[in-house]
Amino acid sequence: MRELQIQALVSDENLGLALQDKKGDTGFTGYSMPGQLSSTLKSIKLSPEQFQTKPQCLIVYREGNDAETSFAETLANAGWPIECAPFTGYLKLLATPTTSVLPRAVMSRISEFASSRFGAGNMNATKGLSMAVAETPVVSTESFTEEPVLFGPDNRMFGVVCEPIGNRRGPVMVFLNTGYCHHIGWGRIYVRAARHLANLGIASLRFDMAGIGESPSVTGRAEQVLYTDDQFEDAEAAVDYVKQRFTGPAYLIGRCSGAYVAFHTAARNPNVDGVMMINQLRMIWDPGEDIFDALNFGARPLEEYKRRALSLTTFKRLLRGQVDWRKAASHIVNHGRDRLARKASPYLGRYTRMGRFRIACHNQFRAMAARNIPVALLNCEHDGSLDELAKYFGGDLSGLLAFPNVTRKVIPDADHNLTTEAAQKFLIDRLVAVAEDPYWRSKFRRTVHFSRCSPSRLECYPADAIQGTDHDLGSVCLRHLRFW
Secondary structure, eight states, X not given: OHHHHHHHHHHHHHTTOTTTTOOSSEEETTEEEOHHHHHHHHHOOOOGGGOSSOOOEEEEEOTTOHHHHHHHHHHHHTTOOEEEEEOTTHHHHTSOTTTOOOOHHHHHHHHHHHHHHHSTTOOGGGTTOOOSOOOOOOEEOSSEEEEEEEESGGGOEEEEXXXXXXXXXXXXXEEOOOTTOOTTOGGGHHHHHHHHHHHTTOOEEEEOOTTBTTBOOOTTSOSOOTTSTHHHHHHHHHHXXXXXXXXSOEEEEEETHHHHHHHHHHHHOTTOOEEEEEXXXXXXXXXXXXXXXXXXXXXXXXXXXXXXXXXXXXXXXXXXXXXXXXXXHXXXXXXXXXXXXXXXXXXXXXXXXXXXXXXXXXXXXXXXXHTXXXXXXXXXXXXXHHHHHHHHHOTTOGGGGGOTTEEEEEETTOOTTOOSHHHHHHHHHHHHHHHTOGGGGGGGOOEEEOOSSOGGGOOEEEGGGSTXXXXXXXXXXXXXXXXX
């Protein structure tokens, strides 16, 4: 519990949220632990004397942690049948959920230990448990249902469909992973948003792309899946699934790396009917960029580095050797270089790397504008995603005016991950506004056929296009219908 609290403080400080929205409970990355649970966990004492039996035990310990190795020795001296294994990759696992790396070797060791001792052939210790395969679990309320689904090639992707009971309206919202956060989203935001939308009659799918959360990796793909073209294929498979399951438009929602996937998928796939990009740190990926740096430092704008450099706290940490000043200086230099490249790219065009990136980005936006699909940009007011937009559309973002299908909103007083309650509520409100836009009504219009014309001019038109007119359906002129 002490370690969790320390990590929470460090994480919140890095996010610019130190002591913000704290109510005394243990909280971490948008979650809070009730005080009663916290005190109960603190009161637990693990010692051999408290057990009436000596169960088989696997201890996965952190190398160099004397308390854990001492605990293992205590159990062994008391005659417990124990096995030990090192927790390789512990620190990488404890990184933020965006960059956390699963310790697959440790997970395999735990799985082998459990299956060899408590498998189907050795069930005496688990009397009363049913081994029957249950039906697909469905969460059902008065206004919506939630159902886990498998889809995509070989049904390899896992997701949850949240569907309203009764009439459905608006687009089907498809939530994409952020980094390695699984389908519930940072601070459970996707669950909250999906259920709130379902209460209003709007269906959604939240799912895990390959190598994230509940969806296994794909043989032949790189282990590092973020900012790769492979994720576009996964997103397209999700769009295909909701198009087959539901009638009506599909709308992609992504934050950070998920916004990158949503952007490229929407530009290249005509089945995508709209997209929301939240705090997108990259529009076009530079193959020469270090993925670790992009995930860990890209969310900070240049102004944030300036503010931290001038703060007394940073100076004290620098004296204590707690700040990697070389890495920080490198990011400041990179920010400055990007600003110079941004100013030069409109004039040098494809003769510079930034100029080529700018052309590629604008082509993506033109592709979406040609289909007239709504593109919503959401950015926190002090976020690195604003620097990214400025690269392609100018410091004042006036370049976005060339795309009338694009709207932009600023999220006030929020961190990059939208951790606080106010930030999450802002996002949910924006999703509701997008889903309830009258634009989507045309996507559900019924069609009627007119037979009183020559076969060469037989066309279909929305049924509500001629409602309220004085024309008889059988004699409506196609010229007038084209106006509608």
